[in-house]
Amino acid sequence: MGIRSFVTTELSLTEFPELGRTDLRNLKKGIDEAFKGFTRNYGEGIEDLFIPLLRFLVWFEKLMLATPWPLMIVILCALVYAGARNWVLVVGTATVLLVAGYLGMWEDMMKTLSIISVSTLICIVFGIPFGIMMSKSNRTQAIVTPILDIMQTVPSFVYLIPIVMLLGIGRVPGLMAVCIYAIPPVVRLTNLGIRLVDKDVLEAADAFGASSRQKLFTVQIPLALPTIFAGINQTIMMALAMVVVAALIGVQGLGGEVLKAVNNQYLALGLFNGIAILSIAIVFDRVSQQFGKRLQKHSEVIHG
Amino acid sequence: MADNSIDVKGLYKIFGSNGKKYIEAVQNGMSKDELNAKHGHVLGLKNINITMPSAKIQVIMGLSGSGKSTMIRHINRLIAPTVGEVMFQGVDVCKMSETDLREFRRHKTAMVFQKFALLPHRTVVKNALYGLELQGIDKKEAEERARHWLQRVGLDGFEDRYPNELSGGMQQRVGLARALTNDADILLMDEAFSALDPLIRTDMQAMLLELQEELHKTVVFITHDLDEALRLGDRIAILRDGAVIQQGTGQEIVLNPADAYIADFVKEVNRGRVIRVDTIMETAENGTATVSIPSGSRLENVAKLLSDSGETLANVVDDKGITIGAVSMRSTIEAMVTPAKH
Numbered sequence: 001m002g003i004r005s006f007v008t009t010e011l012s013l014t015e016f017p018e019l020g021r022t023d024l025r026n027l028k029k030g031i032d033e034a035f036k037g038f039t040r041n042y043g044e045g046i047e048d049l050f051i052p053l054l055r056f057l058v059w060f061e062k063l064m065l066a067t068p069w070p071l072m073i074v075i076l077c078a079l080v081y082a083g084a085r086n087w088v089l090v091v092g093t094a095t096v097l098l099v100a101g102y103l104g105m106w107e108d109m110m111k112t113l114s115i116i117s118v119s120t121l122i123c124i125v126f127g128i129p130f131g132i133m134m135s136k137s138n139r140t141q142a143i144v145t146p147i148l149d150i151m152q153t154v155p156s157f158v159y160l161i162p163i164v165m166l167l168g169i170g171r172v173p174g175l176m177a178v179c180i181y182a183i184p185p186v187v188r189l190t191n192l193g194i195r196l197v198d199k200d201v202l203e204a205a206d207a208f209g210a211s212s213r214q215k216l217f218t219v220q221i222p223l224a225l226p227t228i229f230a231g232i233n234q235t236i237m238m239a240l241a242m243v244v245v246a247a248l249i250g251v252q253g254l255g256g257e258v259l260k261a262v263n264n265q266y267l268a269l270g271l272f273n274g275i276a277i278l279s280i281a282i283v284f285d286r287v288s289q290q291f292g293k294r295l296q297k298h299s300e301v302i303h304g
Numbered sequence: 305m306a307d308n309s310i311d312v313k314g315l316y317k318i319f320g321s322n323g324k325k326y327i328e329a330v331q332n333g334m335s336k337d338e339l340n341a342k343h344g345h346v347l348g349l350k351n352i353n354i355t356m357p358s359a360k361i362q363v364i365m366g367l368s369g370s371g372k373s374t375m376i377r378h379i380n381r382l383i384a385p386t387v388g389e390v391m392f393q394g395v396d397v398c399k400m401s402e403t404d405l406r407e408f409r410r411h412k413t414a415m416v417f418q419k420f421a422l423l424p425h426r427t428v429v430k431n432a433l434y435g436l437e438l439q440g441i442d443k444k445e446a447e448e449r450a451r452h453w454l455q456r457v458g459l460d461g462f463e464d465r466y467p468n469e470l471s472g473g474m475q476q477r478v479g480l481a482r483a484l485t486n487d488a489d490i491l492l493m494d495e496a497f498s499a500l501d502p503l504i505r506t507d508m509q510a511m512l513l514e515l516q517e518e519l520h521k522t523v524v525f526i527t528h529d530l531d532e533a534l535r536l537g538d539r540i541a542i543l544r545d546g547a548v549i550q551q552g553t554g555q556e557i558v559l560n561p562a563d564a565y566i567a568d569f570v571k572e573v574n575r576g577r578v579i580r581v582d583t584i585m586e587t588a589e590n591g592t593a594t595v596s597i598p599s600g601s602r603l604e605n606v607a608k609l610l611s612d613s614g615e616t617l618a619n620v621v622d623d624k625g626i627t628i629g630a631v632s633m634r635s636t637i638e639a640m641v642t643p644a645k646h
Contacts, residue, residue: 110537204421
């Protein structure tokens with residue numbers, strides 16, 4: 001029959017009808033060439049844009065390394081206490097720092113802490129305003145949500161390629177990779193937190209003549225703060241998860257040592273540095289959670 | 305005293321994506337059900353005309369779905385009408401610019417909500433001064449004024465608590481203090497006492513009446529409870545399916561219900577607490593009775609006076625003490641009992 005001969009000769013069901021090999025090669029080459037051309041023309045300019053950021057990163061890292069270690073431990077413990085008001089956590093933090101230092105990881109730990117702090121800071125500074133914008137308009141939300149989905153699901157190695165092509169390797173591309181992966185939670189949860197604010201309270205603010213700015217600062221942000229803090233907590237955790245990946249493009253620190261251990265099959269080195277990253281993660285997590293809980297103090301005592 | 309009456313004229317509200325389009329059909333008599341079935345729009349309010357007297361309590365009464373909460377939100381334009389006017393001091397609230405509206409809400413109105421709507425992250429005093437804070441009034445002065453009103457509503461000692469730590473009744477006192485601190489001419493109360501249990505509700509009603517005696521604000525009070533309406537309202541408007549079906553004083557509504565629906569409502573009312581002696585008194589020849597009662601007294605007070613004194617007749621006297629009529633035990637009791645025809 002006509003149909004059978006069509007199937008067997010023109011369209012095989014077992015072999016996918018691919019683009020011709022030459023065409024496929026030309027397509028990939030075309031994309032590569034186009035991006036390389038873009039890099040050649042604008043790469044330097046874009047790199048220059050990030051020089052202030054690089055300077056800040058280097059300065060912050062140097063500052064942390066130049067601070068005498070006992071003072072550093074005191075500062076970090078004080079920060080933990082200020083955030084969590086919990087002595088167990090303070091003692092835990094001191095122990096982690098002392099043990100890590102004793103095992104030769106002080107410098108790497110400071111480097112990791114510095115890049116995590118800066119990237120978290122950047123995520124918060126950009127993420128919260130973005131979340132607020134998203135909460136104000138359904139259209140913005142419809143546009144931003146899929147972008148956030150992409151940022152979280154595309155394997156980080158995929159966007160590392162263009163970043164490295166554009167900016168080379170080093171701290172700035174590493175920081176960008178971390179931020180791309182870590183910023184979505186704080187944006188999402190800021191948006192969610194503001195959208196979940198009790199409509200009755202918002203109506204009351206309206207009835208008393210609040211401008212939209214006053215509503216934002218006296219009602220929406222304060223009531224969304226616990227949710228925003230859950231987002232910041234997640235952002236920190238995701239930033240820490242990226243330190244090993246960031247090490248691939250030249251970010252020094254604990255992640256770099258783990259990478260070295262993987263490449264050379266050094267079990268102990270890998271374990272020590274891995275546990276150090278884990279400890280930082282636990283401390284950050286507990287401190288930000290306790291802080292978030294303290295923000296909700298007012299809702300604790302519920303009248304029966 | 306300034307005229308702070310609110311004049312609602314020809315107000316219609318049609319909920320839906322394009323309410324304006326159907327306004328003519330509704331004005332020509334299209335019913336709520338027909339509008340919903342044919343065009344998917346909901347008729348919220350239909351030709352509302354109420355003149356709310358200055359410095360008096362205007363009650364708007366209706367069951368759920370009657371449009372009473374929609375109605376009160378038109379006065380400070382939390383909801384904008386489809387057509388109609390809300391006139392206050394010569395200005396139509398519905399035509400104000402955003403900025404003017406904000407100033408109007410800040411300085412001329414204050415609102416109390418059924419679900420309190422307090423700011424949970426702020427202490428009681430910070431809640432009470434919220435309106436002043438929005439106006440940009442100096443912190444110290446705002447706090448002083450807030451504390452004054454908190455004390456007036458009986459919340460001394462609770463200033464630094466959070467709303468969550470208080471009972472429902474106390475939370476609504478905070479809501480009332482927040483509204484009073486604003487010192488606005490109009491006080492909007494949206495089912496303010498409906499969420500409270502009966503004893504506390506009665507307390508709050510008494511407090512509102514007591515405060516009103518010295519404050520003389522134009523109060524718009526929404527309720528679904530006829531007893532509450534009769535107790536508080538200088539004037540009452542009854543809403544059903546988005547339209548006003550009767551308005552007048554409590555006594556007028558109880559004595560002359562406009563239709564069977566309202567008659568059904570007022571059947572259970574304690575008439576002795578609503579009807580005034582002036583309504584049933586007869587112009588009497590002077591000096592027949594040994595006891596007298598002031599004009600405007602409620603029948604239950606007349607009954608008590610007569611039974612306490614053992615008399616069957618009382619003089620009704622005006623505020624100068626001149627006898628203007630007389631009332632008998634018999635007619636008092638007759639008027640207090642629900643007529644059989646209802």
